[in-house]
Amino acid sequence: ETGVTQTPRHLVMGMTNKKSLKCEQHLGHNAMYWYKQSAKKPLELMFVYNFKEQTENNSVPSRFSPECPNSSHLFLHLHTLQPEDSALYLCASSPRSGIDYNEQFFGPGTRLTVL
Amino acid sequence: KNEVEQSPQNLTAQEGEFITINCSYSVGISALHWLQQHPGGGIVSLFMLSSGKKKHGRLIATINIQEKHSSLHITASHPRDSAVYICAVRYSGGSNYKLTFGKGTLLTVNP
Numbered sequence: 001e002t003g004v005t006q007t008p009r010h011l012v013m014g015m016t017n018k019k020s021l022k023c024e025q026h027l028g029h030n031a032m033y034w035y036k037q038s039a040k041k042p043l044e045l046m047f048v049y050n051f052k053e054q055t056e057n058n059s060v061p062s063r064f065s066p067e068c069p070n071s072s073h074l075f076l077h078l079h080t081l082q083p084e085d086s087a088l089y090l091c092a093s094s095p096r097s098g099i100d101y102n103e104q105f106f107g108p109g110t111r112l113t114v115l
Numbered sequence: 116k117n118e119v120e121q122s123p124q125n126l127t128a129q130e131g132e133f134i135t136i137n138c139s140y141s142v143g144i145s146a147l148h149w150l151q152q153h154p155g156g157g158i159v160s161l162f163m164l165s166s167g168k169k170k171h172g173r174l175i176a177t178i179n180i181q182e183k184h185s186s187l188h189i190t191a192s193h194p195r196d197s198a199v200y201i202c203a204v205r206y207s208g209g210s211n212y213k214l215t216f217g218k219g220t221l222l223t224v225n226p
Contacts (some may be wrong), residue, residue: 037156042119042216043201058215088156103148103163104214109156 003027004107006091012113013081018090021076021110030096033104034066037088043111049074050096080115087110121217122194128224134189136204143184148214149176149187150201158201161187192224214215 004025013019025032034046048056049068063085065077074091088111092104122137138147149161151157162169162176164185169176173192189196190216199221 040218042218043203043214045213048213090156090158093157095126103160106150106158109158111156 002004004093004105006089006107006110007067008110009108010111010113012115013078014115015081016084017081018077018079020078021089021091021112023074023107025072025074025091025093025105025107027093027094027105028095030071031094032068032071033092033094034074034076035090035092037090043090047076058069059108078112080092081112083114086112086114117199117216119202119204119215121200121220121222124218125221126223128192130156130193130224132192132220132224132226134192134196136187136202136222138185138187138217140204140215143207144180144183144204146205147178147185148203148205149185150203152199152201152219154198155165161200171180187209189222194226197222197224221222 007022010096011019028069033048036044036046045058046060047066052071056082065082067075088109091107105108118141120139128134146163148163150158151161152158152161161174164176164178166178166180173190175188187200199219201219202217205214
């Protein structure tokens with residue numbers, strides 16, 4: 001499989017559940033990103049990992065916990081979420097962060113609904 | 116405040132029409148991206164440019180750095196072009212990986 005993949009594609013969870021989103025890239029990239037896309041709002045950057053190290057946390061609540069075990073995999077662990085966290089969560093990767101004109105490649109997203 | 120404004124927010128066209136989507140931004144940038152998002156969510160990068168003009172098939176992207184403005188043109192539009200088109204910029208002096216996104220333009224092309 002090529003490109004950036006995300007699983008699951010759809011997730012419905014209660015506020016007390018714990019779940020994880022997975023992202024995998026097959027492009028040999030070293031930077032990976034989590035974005036949140038809420039209805040009628042622009043994409044919001046959540047986290048950036050560069051060579052497995054977190055380089056950006058965009059004031060994201062602690063109920064979202066990222067994990068990057070290697071340059072190809074990125075997880076977003078979810079616990080005690082709120083209904084307003086319902087959104088499309090997009091993963092992206094790029095060859096490296098910190099380089100001008102760096103193009104990002106996006107996954108298909110996980111549509112999350114919090115009941 | 117660094118903002119990216121897109122117009123129009125919604126656009127409906129008939130198949131074959133020439134389409135223009137506009138993007139303006141507030142301060143100097145190092146790069147501008149045009150992205151396409153189909154229903155279902157996946158985002159595809161169409162163009163990344165810092166000056167001039169790029170063309171790929173029926174798509175043309177232009178940027179005017181002095182006017183802080185970019186346009187995305189679609190020639191001979193087709194129903195499969197129906198999608199949300201998103202403009203994103205990388206501001207000069209900011210993080211090299213951080214993009215600021217517009218809200219998107221929803222394009223519907225009717226047969």
